[in-house]
Amino acid sequence: MDFQVILIAVIALAVLGFVLALLLFVVSKKFAVKEDPRIGQVAEVLPGANCGGCGFPGCGGMAAACVAAADAGSLEGLNCPVGGAECMSKIAGILGMEVTASAKKIAVVRCSKACENRPKLVNYDGVKSCRIAHSTSMGETACQYGCLACGDCVGACQFDAIKMDPEKGLIVDANKCTGCGACAKACPRGIIEVRAVSGENCDAYYVNCVNKDKGAAAMKACDDSCIACKKCENVCGSDAVHVVNNVAYINPDACTLCGQCFDACPRGSIVSLSVNGVVRKKIEKKAPAAKPAAGAKPAAAAPAKPAKEWKPIEIKYDGAPLMPSQQILLAGPKDISNPVPAAKETVFDTKRTDAPLPPSQMILLGLK
Numbered sequence: 001m002d003f004q005v006i007l008i009a010v011i012a013l014a015v016l017g018f019v020l021a022l023l024l025f026v027v028s029k030k031f032a033v034k035e036d037p038r039i040g041q042v043a044e045v046l047p048g049a050n051c052g053g054c055g056f057p058g059c060g061g062m063a064a065a066c067v068a069a070a071d072a073g074s075l076e077g078l079n080c081p082v083g084g085a086e087c088m089s090k091i092a093g094i095l096g097m098e099v100t101a102s103a104k105k106i107a108v109v110r111c112s113k114a115c116e117n118r119p120k121l122v123n124y125d126g127v128k129s130c131r132i133a134h135s136t137s138m139g140e141t142a143c144q145y146g147c148l149a150c151g152d153c154v155g156a157c158q159f160d161a162i163k164m165d166p167e168k169g170l171i172v173d174a175n176k177c178t179g180c181g182a183c184a185k186a187c188p189r190g191i192i193e194v195r196a197v198s199g200e201n202c203d204a205y206y207v208n209c210v211n212k213d214k215g216a217a218a219m220k221a222c223d224d225s226c227i228a229c230k231k232c233e234n235v236c237g238s239d240a241v242h243v244v245n246n247v248a249y250i251n252p253d254a255c256t257l258c259g260q261c262f263d264a265c266p267r268g269s270i271v272s273l274s275v276n277g278v279v280r281k282k283i284e285k286k287a288p289a290a291k292p293a294a295g296a297k298p299a300a301a302a303p304a305k306p307a308k309e310w311k312p313i314e315i316k317y318d319g320a321p322l323m324p325s326q327q328i329l330l331a332g333p334k335d336i337s338n339p340v341p342a343a344k345e346t347v348f349d350t351k352r353t354d355a356p357l358p359p360s361q362m363i364l365l366g367l368k
Helices: 003-030 037-045 058-072 084-095 130-136 152-156 182-186 215-221 231-235 260-264 324-331 359-364
Strands: 105-109 162-165 169-172 192-196 204-207 241-244 247-250 270-274 277-280
Touching (some): 037 058, 058 084, 105 169, 130 152, 152 162, 152 182, 182 192, 204 247, 231 241, 231 247, 231 260, 260 270
Antiparallel strands (some): 270 277
């Protein structure tokens, strides 16, 4: 092969590469997008969890949103649930803004019973996934709204704040929960709610049930189910409690933590939340009557009340006694437990004008 041909090819490729590189350089300079350096500074302050609890796709999206909000003049509505107030204060300092403290939010599980404590109807023998179990079956219990106990929410939590207890069901650690909402997104039945709480103790009241069945069906499905009796709604003085679709809901923004609904609930469906855990009202349930032991004599029955019988009064008409049926119709029933004085003869005189028998009564007695 001629060396001159090879040299020409190499030179041509080199010139072509140089021209293309020059073209790319010019285009990159002309269409370059300059990133605000503050975005990088804010991103360094953020925890880097990329949980999405702030409502943006990762911490980079949150940093860009904070810079854009600062340019607009306010950081209101922006909050990093993982970093909390301290993180937002640092961001506000970088951007030269002031930030107002927002209410802390934690996840609450609106189902009071674990599957082991509800009456089982069937045994689920499928993939251990709440989403799959919800799509293919009602679950193992009679409540089609309750927890499926497959643990999708536990796997979604990055902060080890939610655990599955075989007896108590799902338990959220208020000290570890950041309110990112990952567990709520993972639950196919929507029983987990990210809820605003008050103070350092994370105080809140909420209805621990999402069963939308009517009272009788809900009572059969779970001992602590809401039956939509509206007692909580009637006693609430701040209009925070409303019964919708056969289940009560407490608005956290309107709730004043008075506890009236908690005391009024006859089922224990409303619970009190704090950093110490969930407190449920104790409902004293009547124990069933004990069956008599074998061979035991039955208790003596109480004396029966005296029965009532017909006790006519002897009445005569024109000197002739009336028939028993006529006497009963006229005299009426008498209680033998309160005897009347001895009957005395009563004579009716149809010729008298001051007290004649009415025609209707004479017809009733068969005298006319």
